[in-house]
Amino acid sequence: MKESIVHALFDDDGAETVALIDTNGLLVYSKGVDVEKTLSPLVQFLEEVKPGGIITLISENKHLIATKLQSGKMLALSFSNSERTGFMRMKITDAATYLSRLNA
Secondary structure, eight states: OHHHHHHHHHHTTOOSEEEEEOTTSOEEEEEESSHHHHHGGGGGGTTTSOTTOEEEEEOSSOEEEEEEOTTSOEEEEEESOGGGHHHHHHHHHHHHHHHHHTTO
16 A cells, blocks of 8 residues: 555656655665665654654755654655645645555
8 A cells, every 4th residue: 555655656746756764764665766866865864854744855956855754764755846846745745644544
């Protein structure tokens, strides 16, 4: 079930990279190209983001958004179109809600 939520963010919502990251910063499940390289800047924030919290990192050509689930895992995605930041924050929040209900 959690894989289908990750796939929906990638396939339906236009994220370039999507991943579920465990509490140690290791990938549980991902979809996209260069997942580890793209999402590696988020690892340093694993401890700083509280459950239910969300973080957005912006670089010249990539936007990274991550939210921490109640389990301590993080759901993260990257995209390049800056006009979609609000939409992507809404979609990742919705996906995190579903994953938390599944105790992912």
